[in-house]
Amino acid sequence: MNNILSKISHPKQLRALDTTQLTALAYEMREFILDTLSVKPGHLGASLGVVELTIALHYYYNTPEDLLIWDVGHQSYPHKILTGRQQLFDSLRQKNGISGFPSRTESEFDTFGTGHSSTSVSAIVGMATADKINQINRKHIAIIGDASITSGMSLEALNHLGSTDLDVLIILNDNNIGIDDSVGGLKKYFKSLENQTENIFTNFGLNFIGTIDGHNFEELFSAFDKANSIKGPKVLHIKTIKGKGYDLAEIDQVKWHAPGLFNKLTGEISQSKSSTTYQDIFGETLLDLLKNNSKIVAITPAMLTGSSLIKSRNQFPDRVIDVGIAEQHAVTFAAGLATQNTVPYCVIYSTFLQRAYDQVIHDIALQNLHVVFCIDRAGFVGTDGATHHGIFDISFLREVPNMIVSSPRNEKDFRNLLYTAQFTKQPFAIRYPKNEIPLSPDSTYEKIEIGKSEIIFEGNKLAILSTGLISSRIEKIIEQNNLQDKIALIDFPFIKPLDESRLKAISLKYDTILTFEDGIKKGGFGSGVLEFLNSIHYKGNTTINGYPDEFIEHASIKELEEMVGLDDLSILQMILNYL
Ligand SMILES: Cc1ncc(C[n+]2csc(CCOP(=O)(O)OP(=O)(O)O)c2C)c(N)n1
Ligand SMILES: CC(=O)[C@@H](O)[C@H](O)COP(=O)(O)O
Ligand SMILES: [Mg+2]
Secondary structure (H helix, E strand, C coil), rough: CCCCHHHCCCHHHHHHCCCCHHHHHHHHHHHHHHHHHHCCCCCCCCHCCCCCHHHHHHCCCCCCCCEEECCCCCCCCCHHHHHCCCHHHHHCCCCCCCCCCCCCCCCCCCCCCCCCCCHHHHHHHHHHHHHHCCCCCCCEEEEEEEHHHHHHHHHHHHHHHHHCCCCEEEEEECCCCCCCCCCHHHHHHHHCCCCHHHHHHCCCCCCCEEEEEEHHHHHHHEEEEEEEEHCCEEEEEEHHHCCCHHHHHHHCCCCCCCCCEECCCCCCCCCCCCCCEEHHHHHHHHHHHHHCCCEEEEEECCCCCCCCCCHHHHHHHCEEEEEECCCCHHHHHHHHHHCCCCCEEEEEEEHHHHHHHHHHHHHHCCCCCCCCEECCCCCCCCCCCCCCCEEHHHHHHHHHCCCCCCCCCCCHHHHHHHHCCCCCCCCCCCCCCCEEECCCCCCCCCCCEEEEEEEEEEECEEEEECCHHHHHEEEEEEECCCCCCCCCEEEEEEECCCCHHHHHHHHHCCCCCEEEEEECCCCCCCHHHHHHHHCCCCEEEEEEEEECCCCCCCCCHHHHHCCCEEEEEEEEHHHHHCC
16 A cells, blocks of 8 residues: 555655655555566666665755756656656556656656766756856755766766865765676775765865765765755765665666566566577677687676676676776777777677767777677667667768678678678677567578678569668568569668669669668668769669657657558558559
């Protein structure tokens, strides 16, 4: 029974409670989150860990007037529940439902949209500076985790903040873990922070409060009192337990970061996955490559489990390196490795590679260094939504000189691309989606020719050119509807370099060309095709199909494909319309 929680639709009602009721409210909150997330999957561990902190913040401060920013935002569920979204909570991360991350369009309490980590300190410093200019007097608070605070951007912002007199409170929520074990010296250092009055934060010019128990209301309120009494910027160090209040989540924090569907009573996590994914094939192939080429080094910026690197790391701990939440460093680290006779495979989610664009250009491409980018979660990622879809990488990599950009449509091509990439002497990107992979009968490796396309069908009415998984989907659609005689389907594993001789031949044979890709249309594969066709003065019709020029919210991948007209039925209808 949610006796207390169910009556709270705004923090004002929370503030009317007696402090003695807050522990019971925290209990109700955890039950509510567990009940919902067991059937509507999301980020569980981080949210369970900040229940008391969230209640205390909204109880003590005058939100939304006072400004709160949640770094990453995957721990913002208790915040959403207390700020008018309790009734909507079971729509979390579903189509047309509330987002899994704070979003300015969703609520006035979400003062800053997050999803990518380590932005909160910069953003709160910006807000406090604006308030100073506008002579607005209120509190500015950012909550950031022990892994996220180690990222370069956070440290840059703390360094800046220390040089100001801004009324900003940074709460370091230290649970001693990221998604996987957090990395590096600061993790150890934070353990020794307790009661150190002179420390890294004071050296930055910030006041320091702590260390306190972040699950204890009395300690939280007295720390907030202390923060209020201190003028200028300050850091409060709190210790919490990720997964707090649900034993299994406390014990296996990696598994329960985002467990998927589970049975709340037994703790059994559903094994929803029955088919083989790109991620499975990547994990297997990388392990083979590491075994067979001692020069290969795999790098991940804090996504060891998500990137299927656990097995490889266990077998090759010196050649599978987690650098922490540090995408920019990961890329330039790879560049350094590449200069010294090793072959770095930089394994990175498409959305997080965005943060390291300058490093891709300046440190790798400009020097034509042999770094292999294994770009996971390319295309729609589903319920994580707009902050996490990997839809820009084709466009932003295709324009970079020296870069090979590829996308495999099936297991055979994926294995062969990963295998071939170790031999090329230039940057090589292989992008692949969070999805099931069409399997191949054998798992041998073959060196493939860079830039070569493949004819799948050679029908005579119209030509479809596509890249990545969508090629296999179109192949199936054509087969199922017996359209092989009418349609030419050509797969381009290489988006760059484009197979121009094939394009020329196609342009001479077909009046209508359709292109398909799982990324934004603008500047993508289709644009590359169009640029070439234009250069040879092609007179036929060309239609580019991909994602529209807009940010696309959360829903299942299938629903998102329907929304942008790239589900199987829509593709079939489009083809039939053209015939
Ligand atoms: C730029 C960026 N890189 C990677 C991620 C993936 N990611 C999300 S949460 C997380 C770990 C965060 O750890 P911490 O800050 O300690 O928060 P906790 O989950 O422990 O509460 C990572 C690596 C991300 N969201 N953004
Ligand atoms: C919050 C965050 O950025 C990660 O937890 C992300 O949701 C991971 O995505 P995958 O579940 O696809 O690994
Ligand atoms: Mg943490």
